[in-house]
Amino acid sequence: MSDNASNNLQDLQYFGEYGGVNPSISDSSTYTFISAKTMFDTFEGNTEGCYLYSRHSSPSNLYLGEALAAIEGTETANVTASGMGAITAVILQLCDTDDHIVSSRTIYGGTYAFMKNFLKKFRIGTTFLDITNIDAVEKAITPKTKMIYCESVSNPLLEVADIEALSKLAKKHGIPLVVDNTFSPLTIAPAKLGADIVIHSLTKFINGTSDCVAGVVCGTKDFCLALKDVNSGAGMLLGSTLDSLRASSILKNMRTLHIRIQKHSENAQYLAEKFEKDGLRVVYPGLESHTGHNTLKKQMNTKYGFGGLLTLDVGSLENANALMEMLQDQKLGYLAVSLGFYKTLFSAPGTSTSSEIPMEEQIEMGLGDGLIRFSIGLDNDIHRTYEMMKSCMLQLNILKKNTVTA
Numbered sequence: 425m426s427d428n429a430s431n432n433l434q435d436l437q438y439f440g441e442y443g444g445v446n447p448s449i450s451d452s453s454t455y456t457f458i459s460a461k462t463m464f465d466t467f468e469g470n471t472e473g474c475y476l477y478s479r480h481s482s483p484s485n486l487y488l489g490e491a492l493a494a495i496e497g498t499e500t501a502n503v504t505a506s507g508m509g510a511i512t513a514v515i516l517q518l519c520d521t522d523d524h525i526v527s528s529r530t531i532y533g534g535t536y537a538f539m540k541n542f543l544k545k546f547r548i549g550t551t552f553l554d555i556t557n558i559d560a561v562e563k564a565i566t567p568k569t570k571m572i573y574c575e576s577v578s579n580p581l582l583e584v585a586d587i588e589a590l591s592k593l594a595k596k597h598g599i600p601l602v603v604d605n606t607f608s609p610l611t612i613a614p615a616k617l618g619a620d621i622v623i624h625s626l627t628k629f630i631n632g633t634s635d636c637v638a639g640v641v642c643g644t645k646d647f648c649l650a651l652k653d654v655n656s657g658a659g660m661l662l663g664s665t666l667d668s669l670r671a672s673s674i675l676k677n678m679r680t681l682h683i684r685i686q687k688h689s690e691n692a693q694y695l696a697e698k699f700e701k702d703g704l705r706v707v708y709p710g711l712e713s714h715t716g717h718n719t720l721k722k723q724m725n726t727k728y729g730f731g732g733l734l735t736l737d738v739g740s741l742e743n744a745n746a747l748m749e750m751l752q753d754q755k756l757g758y759l760a761v762s763l764g765f766y767k768t769l770f771s772a773p774g775t776s777t778s779s780e781i782p783m784e785e786q787i788e789m790g791l792g793d794g795l796i797r798f799s800i801g802l803d804n805d806i807h808r809t810y811e812m813m814k815s816c817m818l819q820l821n822i823l824k825k826n827t828v829t830a
C-alpha cells in the first residue's frame with residue numbers, strides 16, 4: 425500500500441493572520457456578523473466559511489480536523505474533547521431506539537461499557553463477536569443493524585481486523601463500517617481500505633505528550649456536517665467540544681507523528697523479538713507468530729512498522745504487579761494506563777474489560793491476569809532497555825536463567 429498519509433500532511437501549509445507559520449489560535453466563543461441575514465443562514469447550516477459559535481466549529485478546530493482528514497484520506501473530520509466524545513457521538517448519530525450494532529468483542533473498555541450498559545437506555549443492543557471471523561459477523565447482521573464497529577488493532581489483545589473484508593460486508597448490507605484507529609495511526613489508513621468512518625482518541629499516539637484528552641471523527645462531509653447540525657447533530661448537541669488552545673497544541677505535536685510512530689514501532693519490534701527468543705509469552709503484530717501478522721502486513725503502510733503496543737503474559741497478577749513496580753523504579757517507564765507517550769507505559773488490563781468472553785476463552789486468548797500491556801516509548805538505546813527489563817524479569821523469576829538467550 426502506498427504511503428500518501430504523511431505526504432498529505434506535509435502538503436498542508438498554514439498562514440496565521442499576521443503571516444505566522446502557525447495558524448492563529450481562535451480565542452473566541454462567538455463570532456460577529458456584518459448582516460443579520462448571514463447569521464440566520466449560518467444557523468440554518470447554509471453558509472460555508474462562517475463561524476457562529478465555537479461549540480459548532482472554530483478555526484483552530486477546523487485546522488486540526490483538516491490535518492487529521494489528510495492522514496486518514498477522508499473528505500473532512502470533526503475534532504472532539506475526547507475519544508469517547510467522538511465514539512459516543514458517532515454511535516448516537518447512527519442509531520435510533522431499538523437499533524442494533526455488530527461489534528468486535530475486544531475493544532476499548534469505555535466503548536465496551538457504553539455499548540453494553542449505557543445504550544440499554546435506548547434499547548440499542550450490541551452483538552459482540554470475534555471480528556476476525558467474517559462469517560460470524562455476517563450472520564450477526566439483522567435488518568436493525570446500523571453499523572459494524574471495530575478497532576483496526578484491538579485493545580488489549582492486538583487482534584487485527586481485516587478492514588477490506590469487513591468493508592465489503594458492510595457495503596453488501598448497506599451499513600457503515602466504523603473503525604477506531606487509535607492504536608495504529610499512519611500504519612493503517614482504514615478509510616483507504618473501505619471504512620466509512622474512522623475514529624481516533626487523539627489522547628494517545630497522535631498528540632503523543634500525555635497532556636490532554638481529545639478525539640476525532642474522520643468521514644464524509646455529509647456525515648461530519650450531520651454531526652454538527654444545530655437541530656439534530658450528536659456532536660453539536662452532546663457538546664464534547666475541544667478547546668481551541670488544545671486543538672492548536674495537538675496540531676503542533678502531530679507534525680512529528682510520522683517520526684514518532686516509526687521509532688515506537690522500531691523499539692517495540694526489537695523488544696518483541698528479543699522477548700520471544702527468551703521464551704516469554706509476547707504478543708506483537710510484527711511477530712510472525714501473531715495471528716494477525718499477515719492481515720496487518722497486507723493492509724499496512726510498511727514504513728511505519730507494526731506499532732508501539734505489545735503485551736507480555738507473565739503468568740500471574742502478582743508477577744505482573746511486581747514487574748511493573750520494578751520497571752518503574754528502574755525509570756524504564758510508568759505504571760500508568762494510556763499509550764503513545766515518549767516513555768514506556770504499562771498496565772495490567774486483567775480479565776475485567778472483555779467480560780463478554782467466557783473466562784476459559786479469555787485465558788486461552790491470552791487475556792489472563794498476568795497480562796501486561798506495554799506502550800513502548802521512544803527510548804534512544806532500546807538494547808539497554810531490553811537488558812534492564814530482562815534483568816528485572818530474572819530477579820523476579822519470570823525468566824529462568826537457563827532459558828535466556830545470550
Ligand SMILES: *Cc1c(COP(=O)(O)O)cnc(C)c1O
Pocket residue numbers: 506507508509532534535575579604606607625626627628637638639
Ligand atoms: C483511549 C482510547 C479510547 C478513548 O479515548 P479518550 O480520549 O480517553 O476518551 C478509545 N479507543 C481506544 C482504542 C483507546 O485506546
